[in-house]
Amino acid sequence: MANVQEGPVTKTDVVRAMWRHIITLQWSWNYERMQALGWLWSMLPILTKVYKDPEHLKAAMRRNINFFNTNPQVGSPAIFGAAVAMEQQENPDVADSIKVGLMGPFAGIGDSVQAILFRPILAVFAAALAMNGSMGGPLLFVAAGIFWIALMPWQFWLGYNQGTNLVQEVAGGGRIQRLTEGATIMGLVVIGGFVPSIMAGLTTPLKFARTLTVQGKATEKVVELQGILDQILPYMIPLLMVGFAFWLIKSRKMSPVKILLILTVLSFITAALHIL
């Protein structure tokens, strides 16, 4: 696992810093400096060992309470690991530049992996299970949380051992990009299938009577609109709804809350008119 460097800092200190970071980084998250205080508190086991002089220690702490914000589960442990290694080598400038330089790129990678690829696929799957009354739905989310936490120590040691190499690894990320692309495609296939399956309940009860003349006799026949729609395009109403919401976001630049209100009003009106 880890090759802890020589010096006053012991392996226990490094491990303690790692767990402080993994568990509490965001506990004091605030608008002003976001994850800054969590970062400092996690770094304290290292700083208090490296800087014996109180004034030097204060200077080091001031550096470590500067603004910091990135994805806490994907990225932050690696950045912190690299910074710990640099602080331990009394290389404060490098530690600071790793921190400032990597928080943006890692926030981008981490947020797209979790928010655009991982969570939606999991969520749609889990919701489908839960709709059918299965506890498997919420348990999938529990497993997801454990999965990401399990990857955090690994990221920390990667950052710790790689140090400044980490920066190059992230900068030249052709492999990461290809992986993201493959996962995007997987996501799109799944979403394409889930739109009709999740929203299958959206059908219209509208019927209309038609007079047909069969062998010279006029007969009344009730035609269900849904049947006709299904012949044209199955799941047409769900598709129209998603298309409408998408148009509101894309072309009208509306906020999610506004769209939510519009869709709610639309639902009540169509329900009252017995259209849906």
Place this chain on the structure above:
Amino acid sequence: MEGYGIGMALILAVWSYIAIVTTLGPGLWWGEALICGAVTGLLVGNVQVGLQIGATLTLMSLGMWTYGGATMPDFMTGAILGTAFGALKGGSGALEAGLAVAVPASILMTQLDVLGRAVTTVFIHGADRALERGDIKGITRWHLLGQIPWGLTRAIPVFLAVWLGAGPVQNFINVMPEWFMKGMTVTGMVLPALGFALLMNMLPIKKYWPFLVLGFLLFAYLKVPVTGIALAGVAIGTLYMSLKGAELNG
């Protein structure tokens, strides 16, 4: 079912506190609407309504994420309150009654999320002062107590709503007219459209739309079950990646 006592209000408040703080760190995802719905359902004795409300809120939230610390509707608190009040109604109208509470609660709670994130600023200033004194214990205290504004901005509303709100909310639920129930049913089915649309907005649809159509036809025309579609997605994604890799390597 009768309203809830102070005991249940307290238990749900504690759960909401734990759920938000463990979501902050280490990131247990217990704040997910589906988990909160199921846990609340277990506590109040109606798991089914918890699962349904959690699932509906989850689908609404598909494309949402707290990018860079942005505020989004608080589906966690919405799921807890919606499940608690939906279970009070019980029976066939439980989901509709629960959603009628859950959706507005999720939106109103965004104000408290902003409050929690703002109040914690006091804590980092406290830590700044402790730092200048060289007071390591003080820094530790300010940091670890930073969870309190986060937890209480969820726990207090949950406590008050479940304890005091049962009466008024229940009265409302009991007299819910037919048109309102029907409206909520349709709303529940329509709202996932928002989640899907937000998600599509985040993805490079223009470039990759054929894959979306592929998924649709697998379900709509070929009747492939959802697990099958997920497997097809893995296969197609991997295939695309290896073909692209081969192309790059000449």
